[in-house]
Amino acid sequence: MKKVQTTCNYCSLACNLDFHVEGNTIQKVMPTPDYPVNKNFACIKGLSLDKPAIVNHTNPLPRIKEGKGKFKNVSWEEGFRHTAGKINEIIKKYGNEAFAAISTGQLTMEEMALLGHVGRNFLRGDVDGNTRLCMATSVVAHKQCLGYDAPPYTLNDFELSDTIILIGANPVVAHPIVWDRICSNKNKKLIVIDPRNSESAQRADYWYGIKPKSDLALLYTLANILIEKGWIDKNYVDSYTEAFEEFKAHVAAFKLDEVEKATGISAEKLMDLAKMIHEGKKVSLWWTMGVNQSYAGVRTAQAIMAIAVMTGNIGREGTGGNSLTGQCNAMGSRAFSHQAGLYGGGDFDNPKRREAVCNALGITDEQLVNKPTAPYNVIIEKILAGTIKCLWILCTNPRHSWANNETFQKAIEKLELFIVQDIYDDTDSSMDCDIFLPVVPGIKKEGTIINTERRLSAMRPVIERRPDDRTDYQVIFGLGEALGMGSLLDNWKTPKDAFNLMKKCSKGMPCEITGVDYDALVNSKGIQWPFREGETLASDERRLFENNKFYHPSGKFKFMFEAIPENPIKNTEEFPYTLNTGRGTVGQWHTQTRTREVAFVQDVSAKDAYVLLNPDLAKKYSLAENDLLEIRSINGQNATFKARITANVPFDQLYAPIHYIETNKLTPSLYDPYSKEPSYKTTPVNIKKEGVKG
Numbered sequence: 001m002k003k004v005q006t007t008c009n010y011c012s013l014a015c016n017l018d019f020h021v022e023g024n025t026i027q028k029v030m031p032t033p034d035y036p037v038n039k040n041f042a043c044i045k046g047l048s049l050d051k052p053a054i055v056n057h058t059n060p061l062p063r064i065k066e067g068k069g070k071f072k073n074v075s076w077e078e079g080f081r082h083t084a085g086k087i088n089e090i091i092k093k094y095g096n097e098a099f100a101a102i103s104t105g106q107l108t109m110e111e112m113a114l115l116g117h118v119g120r121n122f123l124r125g126d127v128d129g130n131t132r133l134c135m136a137t138s139v140v141a142h143k144q145c146l147g148y149d150a151p152p153y154t155l156n157d158f159e160l161s162d163t164i165i166l167i168g169a170n171p172v173v174a175h176p177i178v179w180d181r182i183c184s185n186k187n188k189k190l191i192v193i194d195p196r197n198s199e200s201a202q203r204a205d206y207w208y209g210i211k212p213k214s215d216l217a218l219l220y221t222l223a224n225i226l227i228e229k230g231w232i233d234k235n236y237v238d239s240y241t242e243a244f245e246e247f248k249a250h251v252a253a254f255k256l257d258e259v260e261k262a263t264g265i266s267a268e269k270l271m272d273l274a275k276m277i278h279e280g281k282k283v284s285l286w287w288t289m290g291v292n293q294s295y296a297g298v299r300t301a302q303a304i305m306a307i308a309v310m311t312g313n314i315g316r317e318g319t320g321g322n323s324l325t326g327q328c329n330a331m332g333s334r335a336f337s338h339q340a341g342l343y344g345g346g347d348f349d350n351p352k353r354r355e356a357v358c359n360a361l362g363i364t365d366e367q368l369v370n371k372p373t374a375p376y377n378v379i380i381e382k383i384l385a386g387t388i389k390c391l392w393i394l395c396t397n398p399r400h401s402w403a404n405n406e407t408f409q410k411a412i413e414k415l416e417l418f419i420v421q422d423i424y425d426d427t428d429s430s431m432d433c434d435i436f437l438p439v440v441p442g443i444k445k446e447g448t449i450i451n452t453e454r455r456l457s458a459m460r461p462v463i464e465r466r467p468d469d470r471t472d473y474q475v476i477f478g479l480g481e482a483l484g485m486g487s488l489l490d491n492w493k494t495p496k497d498a499f500n501l502m503k504k505c506s507k508g509m510p511c512e513i514t515g516v517d518y519d520a521l522v523n524s525k526g527i528q529w530p531f532r533e534g535e536t537l538a539s540d541e542r543r544l545f546e547n548n549k550f551y552h553p554s555g556k557f558k559f560m561f562e563a564i565p566e567n568p569i570k571n572t573e574e575f576p577y578t579l580n581t582g583r584g585t586v587g588q589w590h591t592q593t594r595t596r597e598v599a600f601v602q603d604v605s606a607k608d609a610y611v612l613l614n615p616d617l618a619k620k621y622s623l624a625e626n627d628l629l630e631i632r633s634i635n636g637q638n639a640t641f642k643a644r645i646t647a648n649v650p651f652d653q654l655y656a657p658i659h660y661i662e663t664n665k666l667t668p669s670l671y672d673p674y675s676k677e678p679s680y681k682t683t684p685v686n687i688k689k690e691g692v693k694g
């Protein structure tokens with residue numbers, strides 16, 4: 001029996017797993033012993049990567065629409081020729097701006113990079129990712145404060161911290177390995193800030209049940225207390241930061257006696273939090289989607305970083321203002337996708353970076369795209385306005401996951417050409433496509449994944465591909481060839497070629513990986529960036545900013561802040577309740593295309609959309625457990641859910657898991673002004689029992 005070590009391509013931990021294979025059949029899946037991320041542990045999703053029937057996908061050939069609901073299978077050669085022909089026709093007729101693609105943080109770094117070369121450098125279209133729905137806020141927050149998109153921590157910091165503060169993060173469900181790390185730290189205080197008593201809040205030492213989207217008021221008041229009390233590291237602030245005096249003047253207006261009205265947290269409780277931060281020797285603050293998905297996400301994330309930095313909780317063991325990533329390769333898609341910035345980072349109008357990237361890729365300046373992509377929301381708006389005519393989506397399911405998702409359906413109807421590249425041909429998005437490009441799942445392909453702590457790890461085929469099976473890399477490459485890219489693809493023949501190009505692009509950048517060897521990543525413990533040619537490693541776990549140098553030209557951390565914006569979509573008399581959304585269970589993954597195949601996840605998961613609501617609210621509407629209720633949203637839509645009654649959700653809030661398409665029918669088209677990330681977590685709604693008039 002052979003053993004293949006590979007990387008789980010679900011969540012951003014990117015655990016390593018050992019697949020034991022006999023012939024071409026997987027016999028056993030085990031966590032890779034001693035892998036620094038998951039240390040002999042893995043969750044149900046990773047351990048069932050061998051389960052989906054897709055492993056033995058029946059029809060690996062492309063499908064072309066012939067009429068309503070009618071498709072024909074064609075050979076790959078014909079599929080590429082046909083698809084490229086259609087794209088070229090559209091570009092000829094309407095110009096390059098008529099082409100767009102949407103990718104994902106679940107593709108490998110090499111696939112992302114190649115898509116950037118085909119879609120942006122060659123086709124000159126807009127290519128954004130579902131990471132816009134997820135990490136865009138952290139990216140902008142990091143760039144502005146740190147000078148580069150650089151999450152500073154190692155996962156080991158969870159075990160080394162004496163005070164852990166989770167803000168809008170629910171690792172019991174979303175990051176099981178993180179939760180395992182937190183549990184194995186026996187000498188810590190755990191504080192959770194979340195409007196609902198989430199699975200993580202229930203197990204914490206302290207729960208701060210904040211009013212939805214009032215984090216910024218809480219954090220500015222907290223900063224003010226820490227400054228007024230002198231509980232900051234003055235020496236650190238003076239030596240390594242800029243704009244602190246302005247930040248101090250800004251937060252001075254946030255008075256302790258006003259905090260309860262703004263946030264629902266009492267002055268006394270906030271004072272306790274300030275004390276815990278002051279008394280902690282190694283304080284770490286961690287945020288995820290409860291912060292990022294907001295109309296004020298960027299400034300909230302920056303306030304978290306500000307509190308860590310001004311108290312000297314950065315660049316040391318167990319500290320940091322830290323953003324946890326969502327999908328396996330979200331970090332790779334941030335640094336190497338060529339979407340919002342050049343490969344390896346840097347703006348598209350930075351002449352020095354342009355020259356370095358052109359040299360690395362062996363192309364001329366004219367062959368390198370010269371502006372960032374339009375963000376996801378603008379792509380959808382342009383489709384609706386009729387300027388984008390062709391959309392290619394890869395490894396994402398926006399008909400389900402996009403905010404206000406009926407707008408995506410409308411967009412599909414406006415398109416002249418809708419191409420879907422997925423491992424399944426029956427997703428909510430693929431049903432209505434014109435061309436379907438089937439690809440193999442992660443366990444049949446190779447490439448590199450970069451996890452939440454900046455760790456690169458190898459994905460390698462566990463079982464062999466059948467003759468007509470194609471990987472994402474092969475499909476993007478095949479389409480590039482058919483589009484007529486010719487010698488522009490000479491340096492990109494294999495994933496290893498793409499990796500080596502990205503290595504060159506990273507030279508001199510904070511994410512430098514010139515010391516990483518593509519083949520040596522196999523069976524290794526992975527490697528965090530930066531790792532430069534010639535370097536040797538003292539440890540498997542490294543954090544950034546231990547030298548107190550940040551990436552701005554000044555070398556300093558920059559405090560960023562702003563007046564708190566009003567919620568653009570407030571509750572009204574007609575829509576008095578707030579709908580919160582997020583992950584439901586450890587076993588369910590996003591739109592459930594993959595995890596629906598895992599029998600022991602399905603057996604314990606609700607079949608239909610459900611919503612959590614408070615017993616008093618249920619009583620007010622005469623709702624019993626499992627009764628159907630209709631939720632009406634301020635966006636004009638309504639949908640039916642089953643009632644799940646729990647005191648863990650406050651009276652005026654509801655919580656709907658994202659794994660059901662109904663949930664995003666109700667979310668609004670509202671975005672953070674800087675990151676353009678959707679504000680998914682606070683929608684004004686009303687409810688009524690199904691069948692009741694009114």
Ligand SMILES: Nc1nc2c(c(=O)[nH]1)N[C@H]1C(S)=C(S)[C@@H](COP(=O)(O)OP(=O)(O)OC[C@H]3O[C@@H](n4cnc5c(=O)[nH]c(N)nc54)[C@H](O)[C@@H]3O)O[C@H]1N2
Nearest residue numbers: 168169170174193213288289290326327582583586589590
């Ligand atoms: N099982 C499973 N795991 C996953 C995923 C999955 O689909 N299934 N998806 C992965 C991905 S891509 C991501 S991005 C991560 C997401 O990981 P998380 O961000 O941890 O998950 P969410 O459930 O989206 O949201 C976290 C919490 O934010 C809270 N919240 C909502 N509004 C506010 C607010 O105004 N303030 C504060 N402080 N908190 C608020 C919610 O109540 C929720 O408990 O999970 C990853 N892991």
Ligand SMILES: Nc1nc2c(c(=O)[nH]1)N[C@H]1C(S)=C(S)[C@@H](COP(=O)(O)OP(=O)(O)OC[C@H]3O[C@@H](n4cnc5c(=O)[nH]c(N)nc54)[C@H](O)[C@@H]3O)O[C@H]1N2
Nearest residue numbers: 133134395396397398401421422423581582590591593680
């Ligand atoms: N209301 C609300 N909405 C949300 C969120 C929220 O918290 N609240 N969270 C948002 C976040 S953080 C995220 S990340 C998004 C996720 O949203 P999506 O990206 O739309 O969700 P997935 O179900 O992960 O979709 C991945 C698709 O890729 C396919 N796939 C799997 N493996 C491969 C592969 O190797 N190659 C190819 N080509 N396809 C593959 C799957 O079958 C599936 O169709 O949802 C967002 N939507």
Ligand code: SF4
Nearest residue numbers: 008011014015043046
């Ligand atoms: S889903 Fe995340 S926690 Fe679970 S095995 Fe995969 S990488 Fe690890």
Ligand SMILES: [Mo]
Nearest residue numbers: 133134326327
């Ligand atoms: Mo995400």
